[in-house]
Amino acid sequence: MSMVKVAVAGACGRMGQESLRALGGAPEFEVVAAVDKSNPGESARSVAGSPAPDIAIHNKLGESLDATKPDVLLDLTHASCAADNTVSALKRRIAVVIGTSGLSNEDLSAIREACMTHETPALLVPNFAIGAILMMRFAEQAAKWFPSAEIIELHHDGKADSPSGTATRTAEMIAAARESVPRRAVGAVEKFPGARGAQVKGIQTHSVRLPGLVAHQEVLFGGPGELLTIRHDSMNRGSFMEGVKYACREVRGLNGFVVGLDKLMFR
Numbered sequence: 001m002s003m004v005k006v007a008v009a010g011a012c013g014r015m016g017q018e019s020l021r022a023l024g025g026a027p028e029f030e031v032v033a034a035v036d037k038s039n040p041g042e043s044a045r046s047v048a049g050s051p052a053p054d055i056a057i058h059n060k061l062g063e064s065l066d067a068t069k070p071d072v073l074l075d076l077t078h079a080s081c082a083a084d085n086t087v088s089a090l091k092r093r094i095a096v097v098i099g100t101s102g103l104s105n106e107d108l109s110a111i112r113e114a115c116m117t118h119e120t121p122a123l124l125v126p127n128f129a130i131g132a133i134l135m136m137r138f139a140e141q142a143a144k145w146f147p148s149a150e151i152i153e154l155h156h157d158g159k160a161d162s163p164s165g166t167a168t169r170t171a172e173m174i175a176a177a178r179e180s181v182p183r184r185a186v187g188a189v190e191k192f193p194g195a196r197g198a199q200v201k202g203i204q205t206h207s208v209r210l211p212g213l214v215a216h217q218e219v220l221f222g223g224p225g226e227l228l229t230i231r232h233d234s235m236n237r238g239s240f241m242e243g244v245k246y247a248c249r250e251v252r253g254l255n256g257f258v259v260g261l262d263k264l265m266f267r
Contacts, residue, residue: 007033010076083107101165126165128243146221
């Protein structure tokens with residue numbers, strides 16, 4: 001197997017640093033670029049620690065991609081720039097793994113069009129944890145039998161967007177799989193707006209943001225006389241790294257724009 005050359009954008013963030021260490025310590029990868037607006041000129045290893053590569057952090061993505069010519073861009077930045085970063089890489093025929101959540105429909109359309117135009121794949125991953133992917137798949141299977149479902153997602157207080165990309169994707173999968181839509185209670189009243197959470201594809205979805213949390217989600221299914229709970233917990237960001245490596249290794253074999261690591265796991 002040939003070595004995969006990876007550029008990491010958002011290298012100084014928490015996920016970026018964890019990814020630098022995970023990819024830097026894996027023999028099948030070579031991290032050739034670390035890009036971030038913070039700490040330009042510093043060594044990625046001094047910021048993230050060993051075994052992150054001892055390469056300088058750059059603050060200009062395009063120049064860095066042109067200089068290092070990676071096979072894959074791993075984008076772990078922010079919704080405000082992730083789409084532009086992705087399109088910039090696709091124009092250079094560089095496959096992209098997007099771990100940034102909160103992208104708009106316009107962003108997704110721009111990425112999809114760029115994939116088609118430049119015949120280069122991109123993979124949007126709402127959650128890199130293998131257990132979280134299985135949780136979503138199990139929820140999709142349960143939805144056929146339990147159409148009444150609600151999602152509770154819990155994240156650290158630094159997470160900007162809500163609901164999470166994982167919760168949104170789970171709601172989409174449940175909505176597509178269930179064969180009926182439960183009726184809402186007649187005369188139901190929210191004494192305070194938002195008390196019942198948000199509706200995502202018709203699924204009540206609740207977001208919790210507290211210090212001490214990392215990334216957690218449970219899906220509750222109710223039926224006559226029974227309750228089914230499917231839950232996944234990420235205790236630290238190391239839980240995402242097997243998925244990060246898997247996505248970076250496999251993305252070049254995809255066609256077009258693909259959403260969800262499950263598309264790789266269950267193809």
